[in-house]
Amino acid sequence: MGKPVLRIVDVWKSYGELEVLKGVSFELMEQEVKVIFGPSGSGKSTLLRCINMLDPPDQGEVYLSEQNLMEPGINLNIMRANIGMVFQHFNLFAHLRAINNVSIGLRRVKGVSKEEARSKALKALNQVKMAEWADHYPAQLSGGQQQRIGIARALVMEPDVILFDEPTSALDPELIGEVLQVMLELAKTGTTMIVVTHEMGFAGAVASEMLFLGNGVIIERGTPQHFFASPKSDRVKTFLKQLDILYGSHKGLLKLSKEEEDK
Amino acid sequence: MMFQALPQEIQDLLAVLEYWDEILEGFIMMIWLYVWALMIGFFLGLFLAILRQYGGAIISRIATGYIEIVRGTPLLAQILLLYFLPYSLNIPIERWAFYTNFRISDREMTFILLNPEILVGILALGLNSAAYQAEYLRGAITSVGTEQLVAAQSLGMSRRVGIVHIVLPQALRRVIPAWSNEAAYLPKYTIVVWYIGVPELFGKAHYLVFKEFIPEATFIIIAIIFLVLISTVSKVLDVIHKRTAIPGL
Numbered sequence: 130m131g132k133p134v135l136r137i138v139d140v141w142k143s144y145g146e147l148e149v150l151k152g153v154s155f156e157l158m159e160q161e162v163k164v165i166f167g168p169s170g171s172g173k174s175t176l177l178r179c180i181n182m183l184d185p186p187d188q189g190e191v192y193l194s195e196q197n198l199m200e201p202g203i204n205l206n207i208m209r210a211n212i213g214m215v216f217q218h219f220n221l222f223a224h225l226r227a228i229n230n231v232s233i234g235l236r237r238v239k240g241v242s243k244e245e246a247r248s249k250a251l252k253a254l255n256q257v258k259m260a261e262w263a264d265h266y267p268a269q270l271s272g273g274q275q276q277r278i279g280i281a282r283a284l285v286m287e288p289d290v291i292l293f294d295e296p297t298s299a300l301d302p303e304l305i306g307e308v309l310q311v312m313l314e315l316a317k318t319g320t321t322m323i324v325v326t327h328e329m330g331f332a333g334a335v336a337s338e339m340l341f342l343g344n345g346v347i348i349e350r351g352t353p354q355h356f357f358a359s360p361k362s363d364r365v366k367t368f369l370k371q372l373d374i375l376y377g378s379h380k381g382l383l384k385l386s387k388e389e390e391d392k
Numbered sequence: 393m394m395f396q397a398l399p400q401e402i403q404d405l406l407a408v409l410e411y412w413d414e415i416l417e418g419f420i421m422m423i424w425l426y427v428w429a430l431m432i433g434f435f436l437g438l439f440l441a442i443l444r445q446y447g448g449a450i451i452s453r454i455a456t457g458y459i460e461i462v463r464g465t466p467l468l469a470q471i472l473l474l475y476f477l478p479y480s481l482n483i484p485i486e487r488w489a490f491y492t493n494f495r496i497s498d499r500e501m502t503f504i505l506l507n508p509e510i511l512v513g514i515l516a517l518g519l520n521s522a523a524y525q526a527e528y529l530r531g532a533i534t535s536v537g538t539e540q541l542v543a544a545q546s547l548g549m550s551r552r553v554g555i556v557h558i559v560l561p562q563a564l565r566r567v568i569p570a571w572s573n574e575a576a577y578l579p580k581y582t583i584v585v586w587y588i589g590v591p592e593l594f595g596k597a598h599y600l601v602f603k604e605f606i607p608e609a610t611f612i613i614i615a616i617i618f619l620v621l622i623s624t625v626s627k628v629l630d631v632i633h634k635r636t637a638i639p640g641l
Contacts, residue, residue, distance in 0.1 A: 183542055210548025220543035224562045224638050234547035237557060268640030286547060 132194075134159050134289050134321050140179055140189035142172075149175045150186070151345035157290065160319040164332040164353075167342035168368060173325040174217075176342065177292045180323070181212040194289060210238050213283030213291035217299050219275040221267040221282075227254065228263040231281045238286070253285035254278070257311045273304030277311055284315070291315075293324040327372055333357065341365050404609035411600055413499035418596030419617060420503055421510075425582040425592060428514045430575065433521025440526035445533050446555065455526070462523035468584050471516040475509070475588045504591070513585035517578070524574050532567035533559060568633040575629060576622045593617065 135157040142150040149172045157163055165173050178184040180191055182198050182205050191198045198208055222230050232250035235241040241249070254260045257277035267275050276296055283291050296312070297305040309331050316322060316335035326332065332339055333353040341349045341356070341364070349356075349365050360366050398406075409415075444455040462470070478485055489507035493500065504510060536559050544554030583594035591599075597614045601607045 181546060183545060206545075206548050206550045208548075209546060212546070214543070214546035216539070216543060218539060220539040222540055222543070222558050223641060224558075224565070233557065234549070237553055238548040266639045266641075268638065270640075282543075282547070 132159060133157060133192075134161075134194060135180065135323075136190075136192040136195075137176075137180065138190040138192070140176070140186045140191065142175055142179055142184065142186050149345055150179065152189070153342070153345070153347055154189075155340060155347065155350075157321065157323060158337075160321055161337045162316045162320075162322045162324065162335045164336040164339045165323065165325045165342055166327055166332070166339065166368075167348070171342045172345045173342050174294050177214070177294050177323065177325060180292060181209050181214055183209075183214075206238070210234070210286055211289045213286060213288035215276070215279050215283050215291065215293045215296050217295040219267070219272070219279045219299075221275055221278060223267055226264050226266055227259060227270070227278050230267070230278055231285050234282065234286050249285055250281070253281040256284060256314075257281045258307075271304060272300045273307045276300065276304075276308045280308075280311055280315070284320075290321040290323065293322060293326065295325050295327075297326065297328060327375075329353075329357075329369075329372060341368070343368075401609070404606045405613065407604060408600060408606060408609045408613055411604075413496070413501050414596050414600065415593070415613070415617075416496075417501055417503060418591060418593035421590065421592040422579060422582050422594075423621075424505075425510070425513055425517060425585060425590070426579050429517030429521050429582070430578055432514070432518025433525045433574070433578075436518065436522035437525030438529055440522060441529035441533060442555065444526065445530055446551070459523045459526050462520055463527075467516070467520050467581060468587060470520055471513065471584055471588060474516045475512045509585070509588050509590050512588060513582075513590045517582060517585070520581075521574060521578055524577075525571065528567055528570045528574060529563065531570060532563040535566055536562045562638070565633075565636050565638065568629055568636075572626055572629040575625050579618060579621055579625075 133156045137156070138154050140150055140153045141148075153172075153176060155163070165176065167173055175184065179186045182191070185199070189199070193208060193211060196203075196208070198205065222233065225233060228247065228250050231253050232241075232246040235246040235249060236243065251260055251263060254263055257280050259274060259277050259281060262270060262274060262278075267278070270278070280291075280296070293312070297308050300308065305328070309328060312322075312324070312331065313335060324331070324336075336353050338350060339353055339356055340347050341360075341362075343364050349360060349362050351360075356365065356369065360369060440455045440459060444452050444459065446452075447455060485508055487508075490505040491507075492503050492505065494503065495501065540558050540562075541551070541554045544558045545551065549557070582592055585592055586595040586598070589595075593614060597610050600610045604610070
């Protein structure tokens with residue numbers, strides 16, 4: 130693997146009295162896919178927003194290709210163009226057609242000409258299998274389609290890394306698959322990604338490393354095999370079991386009810 | 393006279409309409425004040441709304457202060473204050489006026505474009521309207537939400553670019569129904585400039601009442617003119633709102 134694209138060093142963040150991140154550190158190599166998971170309120174989304182400085186950390190350092198983003202006087206707008214972000218609730222621009230949602234970043238940030246931006250945007254829409262919906266407005270599309278446009282919007286900027294903030298958790302179950310499919314393909318073609326998700330199937334397929342975040346710290350880290358076969362901490366075990374009940378087979382559910390009975 | 397055969401009410405209305413040139417002068421003046429005040433109010437109001445929403449602690453409070461003071465005091469007091477301010481500051485007022493003459497059938501009409509009173513009237517109405525329009529616009533900006541602005545910033549747009557290209561195009565569509573309140577109120581507010589001697593429609597009505605003493609017919613005609621104007625404005629805004637609607641929303 131190549132050089133680290135992203136280096137997070139001892140990042141702390143609090144909102145008033147509430148400490149959300151309490152010293153998080155990790156590195157992300159080129160073409161790596163890292164999955165972050167953990168209970169709600171553990172700081173997963175905050176961590177992503179700290180990485181692209183939408184919510185700068187109180188303490189610590191974030192390096193993007195060895196450039197310290199915490200350095201005073203740095204132009205964060207330019208740096209953010211190199212960090213894509215995909216949102217839980219899509220956050221598409223409601224007044225723009227799909228194609229313009231994708232091309233506006235090129236036009237307004239990179240100053241690309243109208244024609245070139247359009248052809249690049251079409252290519253990106255093609256990558257997420259949304260080219261035939263290019264002229265639709267977000268409100269005319271399903272959640273899964275909207276999220277794929279959200280992915281194309283990030284993709285078209287050719288960022289060094291794309292951050293996914295629970296990209297499928299606002300979707301109806303039958304729409305999750307089409308979004309995960311697109312993300313799997315991106316991962317396989319070497320896109321550097323950090324994905325906050327509870328889709329363990331996706332994690333198992335493409336994650337090079339998984340981080341379990343709890344109470345603002347990384348409680349456990351390892352490969353998907355490590356987590357699925359022999360997680361160490363009890364927090365992780367409990368959490369994975371709950372996920373299994375929610376998303377997994379009926380096996381988990383049956384096992385749990387049997388345990389209850391045995392008690 | 394052939395009018396003798398008509399009922400008294402109709403005769404009264406016709407007698408007032410005999411002064412159509414005076415009424416037309418007043419109507420043009422009212423529209424003139426209205427258009428200027430609405431435009432000044434819109435651009436200043438948009439500026440105030442953006443400052444209040446995105447200006448940060450200090451600037452936001454200054455904008456809020458302006459809005460609350462203007463909305464909390466009578467328009468008439470504001471107009472009189474602006475009107476008398478130069479006198480109380482001992483600034484000499486010169487008499488000047490830009491005007492144009494025109495002729496329709498046999499009537500010679502004068503329309504004053506600008507003189508000190510009209511200037512004060514336009515400024516006061518515009519500064520007042522800005523405070524109300526700012527709040528309508530702020531409401532619309534708030535309703536767009538912050539998520540899309542965050543997404544714009546995540547693409548590398550500055551806040552300013554995000555506000556201009558993402559938030560405002562949606563806020564300006566959303567504001568139309570609420571903003572039509574201001575567009576419908578403002579023509580009626582213009583009558584206040586009568587107090588500082590601007591010959592707008594209501595002033596003309598007074599003049600006609602003193603001259604002919606048929607107040608009922610006079611004010612009915614004035615009321616109908618306002619009604620037609622404001623209904624038209626409402627209808628036009630409604631059409632614009634529908635035409636600019638975002639598909640699917």
